[in-house]
Amino acid sequence: MDADSWDRRYAETELVWSAEPNRFVADELGDLPPGTAVDLAAGEGRNALWLAGLGWRVTAVDFSAVALDKGRRIARARDLDVTWVRADLADYQPAPADLVLIAYLHVPPALWQRVLRAAVGAVAPGGTLLLVGHDATNLTEGTGGPQDLERLWSVDDIVPALDGLTVERAEWVRRPVGGRDAIDTLVRARRPA
Template structure:
């Protein structure tokens, strides 16, 4: 889908996703000392807003202006400070940050590999990279998400793309979906050594 398609999708409803953070984002990052964070493919900002609420200085990036406007309105209503960046990840180079987050970005491999590479490079010394997305096994064993295998994540391929980051957690996790079988996600948390 292109930015116009996503703009239309975000315009059709109050919130496409929940206003709450993704459960794995909250579980993995609760207790991590706040610093600078960049949320790539932030959508309406559910994770960025949560991070800002617990003390992070957050930059939320997405190519949907409609989604960013929704996130901006929520931030104002909650009194949260988030920097909203309208950009296409095909070209965007994230700033160095203590936390780099990608949650549910599902694009063709020709785009995914450079985006992931730039995300890895943006992790500051001592910083964390957190990746959460629909796993390739979700297509046959789970529910929801893209139905195009090449857009789903492979745990092994993600881990192999992390360069000198130290992997702290890498696994397939189950996410309950009301009225359906669980969704299966790839969850990877990695850190860049402090020195």
């Protein structure tokens, strides 16, 4: 889907996603000391807003103007400071940050490799990279998410691309959705200080 398609999707409802952070994002990052963070493919900003509420200086990046406008409104209502950047991740190079987050970005493989390289390169010394997305096994064993295998993630594809980072956690995790479980890839890595 392109930015116009996502704009239309975000315009159809008050919030496409929950106003709360992704459960794995909250579990993995809740105890980190605040610093600088970049949320790539932030959408309406649920994770960025949550991080800002914890004291992080967050940059939320997405190519949907509609999603970013929703995030800005929520930030104002909650008196949170988030920097909102409209950019296509195909061309965007994030500044070094203490935390780089990508949650549920499912794009063609060539674009995913560029975005992942940029994300890895943006992790500051001592910083953390957190990746959460639909796992390839979700297609046959889980529920929801993209139905294109090429856009789904796997630990085996991600971990070798984390040059210079120490992997702290790399596994698939289950997330209840209705009466079934979605299966996600979760990777957390750190750049040595």
